[in-house]
Structure formats: structure tokens, C-alpha cells
Amino acid sequence: EYSVNANMNGAASRHLTANKPDTLTVSGLTGDKTYYVRVRSYTNRNGKVYYGAWSDVKSIKTANNDITKASVSGISTKAFTGKAITQNVTVKVGNTVLKNGTDYTVSYSNNKKVGKATVKITGKGKYGGVITKTFKINPAKQQIQKLTTKSKAFFVDWAQKGSATGYEIQYATNSKFTGAKKVTITNNKTDKTTVSKLSANKKYYVRVRSYTTVGGTKYYGAWSATKTVTTKK
Structure with missing residues (x-):
């Protein structure tokens, strides 16, 4: 049940006939308006309906604007560092740049290891809705530590990367x-x-x-600086 009155007078309701899912979005409401919300469970037994007690009433203010219509920039592929990686996100509606912490919040998941990370932009204040973007985290740039000549051959020693599955020498x-x-x-x-x-x-x-293989996909780090060697006879 939800109402514009704290005492729940004139409440409207939504009736869910299955015990899953346990979430619901109520739309078609007035923007910039405080609504009071409560929930209860019910069980059918032998043709009778048994109702649980209502939850505590909580309030929420609806947003005036839909952040999913905004444009997002500043998200790019990153290199593995061993630490959680963030982005320099910019969110705009038309020519207006929204403020992080005032108009939206940013959260991340899977943003420490090589693979696909997720950035979640959640509307706040005047803005409602959620924007989800992904970005790649590639292995760190490689480094040739030693390159020496041999007879019709060369020996190469590179940096061992803990995040790598394997390496390529070109x-x-x-x-x-x-x-x-x-x-x-x-x-x-x-x-x-x-x-x-x-x-x-x-x-x-x-x-x-x-390179690192994650879920069947190979993620490649940047090539090391190029070095030269001249083979012997």
C-alpha cells in the first residue's frame, strides 16, 4: 500500500499473487511528491486468506526527472593495478552537467580483477532511475627485462604478472x-x-x-616498449 498521507488514508495498493519476486516498481505517480509505503504478506490455506501484520511505514520522495535519459561519458578501458578501478564519470542532461552526490551516486562491481567491470549510476534528489555501464580491465602493460643475442636466436626475459594467464612474444x-x-x-x-x-x-x-582469460574471453594488456636485438652467426 502507498499513500500521500502518513496515516495511509486513501491508500492505493498493489497485489502480488506469487511469493517471487520480492521487489516492485510502482510507476505513474506524481513527481516531487512524498509517498508513504507499507507491505504485508498473505497466505492462502484451504480457501482462506491469512494476512500478516503491516510493515513499518516508510516514506520516499519521487523524482521529477528520469536519469536514464542522460548521457554518460568518461568511461574507458583501464589496465589492471591490483586495486579497485574507478572512472571519471560525467553525466549530462542536454547541456546541463549533473552533480555527483547531489543528482546521482556512482557505485562499482567487479572492478578490481581483469575482465568486465560494471559502473552503476543511480539517480538522486530530483532524478530517479539507474544507468548501468560496463568497461574492460585489461592486464597491465608488459615490460621486457632482458633481451640478449644468440646464434640464430634471441633470449627474452619479461616481467611476470600475477594477473596474467599467459604471454605473447611478437x-x-x-x-x-x-x-x-x-x-x-x-x-x-x-x-x-x-x-x-x-x-x-x-x-x-x-x-x-x-593476456588473461576470463569466462572464455581473452583480455590483452598493452605491448611492452619495443626493443631490438641482432642475432649471431
Whole structure:
């Protein structure tokens, strides 16, 4: 039941005939108006209806505006840091920039690990409704720690990332990596390898990146800075 009167005079009601779900949105009300709300349960037994006591009455003020019509910017792909990641969110209705904490609040979920994170923008004050957006958290940028020459080969040692599932080493004979070849390391505890069967006395451009598999989807970190090595005979 809900009413504009604290004593529930003139209350309207909504009757749910199943015990699930346990939530309800009541729409079509007057904006910027205080409503008083209470709930009770009932049970049917042998054709009779037994009612529980009403809950305590709570009040809520309806919003004048629907925040779901607003535009949201400032949400972008981020790199893993090991800490909870947030966004610099801007919410606008037309040319008006809404205020965080006054017109809306922001909350996050799944925003610490590599994968898909969620940002939830909930209307407040004059604004009602919820906007939900997602963003990717990719593995952290890789780093080549050592790159040394060998006979028709090179040895590369990169940073071990705790968030990674595996690594990719890409190498080419040009800085644009045209026609590049790739070595995939599927063991995240392996942080070094030797790439062999190369041409002798040849300059190679090398870079490394991490990847993490979450729910069957691969998330790739940024490539390391490119380093060069010239193979021996």
C-alpha cells in the first residue's frame, strides 16, 4: 500500500499473487511528491486468506526527472593495478552537467580483477532511475627485462604478472611489425624463453604482452616498449 498521507488514508495498493519476486516498481505517480509505503504478506490455506501484520511505514520522495535519459561519458578501458578501478564519470542532461552526490551516486562491481567491470549510476534528489555501464580491465602493460643475442636466436626475459594467464612474444625484422611472428606462452609462471631458427646477423624488433582469460574471453594488456636485438652467426 502507498499513500500521500502518513496515516495511509486513501491508500492505493498493489497485489502480488506469487511469493517471487520480492521487489516492485510502482510507476505513474506524481513527481516531487512524498509517498508513504507499507507491505504485508498473505497466505492462502484451504480457501482462506491469512494476512500478516503491516510493515513499518516508510516514506520516499519521487523524482521529477528520469536519469536514464542522460548521457554518460568518461568511461574507458583501464589496465589492471591490483586495486579497485574507478572512472571519471560525467553525466549530462542536454547541456546541463549533473552533480555527483547531489543528482546521482556512482557505485562499482567487479572492478578490481581483469575482465568486465560494471559502473552503476543511480539517480538522486530530483532524478530517479539507474544507468548501468560496463568497461574492460585489461592486464597491465608488459615490460621486457632482458633481451640478449644468440646464434640464430634471441633470449627474452619479461616481467611476470600475477594477473596474467599467459604471454605473447611478437618479433619482426621491421619496426612496424609487418609480417610479424608470434610465440605464445600458456604458462603464466614462465617469464622467459629463447626464440630460435632465425636468420643469422639479422636485426629483430621484439615486444611482449600479457593476456588473461576470463569466462572464455581473452583480455590483452598493452605491448611492452619495443626493443631490438641482432642475432649471431
